[in-house]
Amino acid sequence: MSLLVFKPEGIFCPPANVYIDPWRKVERALITHAHADHARWGQRHYVAQEHNEQVLRARLGKDISLQTVAYGESISINGVRFSWHPAGHIPGSAQIRVEHRGEIWVASGDYKVENDGLTPAFEPVPCHTFITECTFGMPIYRWQPQSVAFAAINQWWMEAAAAGQNCVLFGYSLGKAQRLLSGIDPSIGPIFVHPSIAQMNEALAAVGFQLPATLPLSSYNRKLHGTGVLVLAPPGAADGHWQKKLEPYTDATASGWVQVRGNRRRQSLDRGFVISDHADYPGLLQAISATGAEKVICTHGFTALFSRQLREMGLDAQEEHTLFMGEGGAAAQEETE
């Protein structure tokens, strides 16, 4: 029997009787990272890397039963050894290494290989079987170093400020927002953040992540009528109500999908900056090769195409259906349907 199997509840480890990132309610859930499609509400017990302490409680409830472990630290359950290793995806994200009777599997959750300077960098973990995402598993998705995108964002903000405009930049509350904050030049002007981002900033600051000072976005905040401010907000918060107070403003998104012009234009935002917390196509291939795995299981993203590509490269690759979403977007939903 395989060390990890794909069941309707999630990724299951039979000898240990635990699940990794389950999407149905189970007794014990080992969590790779705190995004909602991996850390779901209602599990009896959670085990996660220690940086997730505050974030998980803020998202899933103060009173959840949560055990935390440090990177590299291992715990043993029924003779199966589990350890958490940096995935470079978002603060606190980990690959979970599973070892039993000499066989090693790694469930990598979501990951990126570029060191973003905020999140501990992705660490290749040698294994026999590697479970990988492939959100951007097509060769058209290839990232420039993040310094290129940040230079473009800084320039966009400076030009807007000089022209008397505000800037609204959309990115997820957990992960993307903090990465943007740590890469954007805070000397350009005041940065306001949406309450959901403020909450995540606080939860991460409590475990030692250092982020630049921000101001809370509030509908009563008169300072927003000034010009040249940057507002960070999650994509779901774009309701037009608070944005009105910012007029005149220019808006943008930071996402891997905007690498393709059609996707960028469909957003109907002024700008799109290519910054993703997922590995690009070369990054996926590099990470897979670094594990030395002979067997690869593709769980979300362009699973059919990417696993076919891996097979052509001589690997034993297959796809498994999961409810992981990758970086939200039409194409991701398309491939995980």
Add this chain to the structure above:
Amino acid sequence: MKAFAALFESLDRSNSTLSKVAALESYFRNAAPEDAIWTVALFSGRRPKRQITSTQLQLWAAEVSGLSDWMLAECYQQVGDLAETLALVLPEPHANSNEIPLNQMLSHLQGLQQADEGSKKAFVIDQWAQLPTTQRFLFNKLLTGGFRVGVSEKLVAKALARVYQKDEAAVLYALMGKWQPAALSLEALLASDAASDASKPYPFFLAYPLEQPLAELGATEAWQAEWKWDGIRAQLIKRADAVYLWSRGEELLNEQFPDLCAALQDLPNGTVLDGELLCVENRQILSFNALQQRLGRKKPSKKMQQSMPVALMAYDLLEFAGQDLRSLPLRQRRQQLKELLAENTSSALLLSESLVFEDWQQLGLFRDQGRAQLAEGLMLKRLDAPYEQGRKKGSWWKWKVNPLSIDAVLLYAQKGHGRRANLFTDYTFALWEGDQLVTFAKAYSGLTDKEIKAVDAFIKANTLEKFGPVRTVKPQLVFEIAFEGLQLSKRHKAGVAVRFPRILRWRQDKLPEQANHLHELKVLLTPGV
């Protein structure tokens, strides 16, 4: 290419007309004139002749990138644009490439005409290795032809008018017709007119669809009404002993319609007519189908010229005796047009008669007969208005007959291109024949963005089979499909083909069983075809 790429980037990221014009203006102020004229040419749809096929490009890109053919095809499907796909998958270019000005790049490309495949390939691969990403994308665009960047000729004219301190209308006129960017300076182009180029057409005046009640147009006496003919819009020029026939897309149609050009050779020099190209036999207008067959032939045979004779249904006179009449009121232009046509004996030149009506209600009755007249509806033109240019509201309105429509079931779906790549937006619809569904039309447009998303989600959740990019969908959604007419066709399973099919509305109130039957469509077959 650097300045051109920077211009493209600022146009591409902007949604406002104002900033687009500003970007164009600053480009034209700073660009080398020999580059600027190419930019004008490309943005007004004058693209260089294709020297390399897209199959060649895909082969070479697969070779350079090391990607399998299937992966490259999947990437193309995902991106929706070949030029962009190749720019994205090719290896990173070398840093510090040499700058090649736009005009030199284009003359290189023209020079490839005589080159063998090996040197074409070497040139392209060398450019791919050197050009930074945006320039590489634009280079591919130049190679593949199509160049749509969301900039209209009007915006280009607006920017040029500012830079060269000319009247915008005069610039638009100067940009018309056939000209060679390689052989002309921008200043010479902007100064060009009928005197320097006898073939130069005037910008067409285009009508908006009528939205308001007729009564709001005021007194009927101020308006002229005529049939909106179902042919193709054309401008006929007779200057310096030569005839030029232009389509609205500024294609010269002389070769396709030698019979018409010969028949109108006797028009006086310095005459320009605006009208509709139609197939007309013994003063009887033939259906659009006949005209379409003629349009399909680059050089029609004598036999075809005889069996499908064409005529120009003239409705306006833009120039007479070498005088530009466009600023005169329609009333006077019509008077002169009638006088000119009174002397005409050719059956290839007809007058689009104005309809006599007492009140707006009576005009509505005319419109109801439109289909029987093989017309698309009515045109309303203010008698005191000059001949304007471009699409403007106010003095010309088109009032089309209501479309035919039928309820059909969504059966196949395919992803769109460009803005709609990734979303299922190309649909094939079917009607019942007994208990079978038979496809009869494809339609792309007519839904709101929200509806497109909902239909897209339905398709993804209800796919029965996949054939390459095409999906067979569970027959469940019903749409009302509007169309302008139909004719027998061997190409479609249903045996009929509809014209201009589009989605009128999503009939969420209907079950698939309540969609129409094929025989209910065939009842509507245009008589006489």
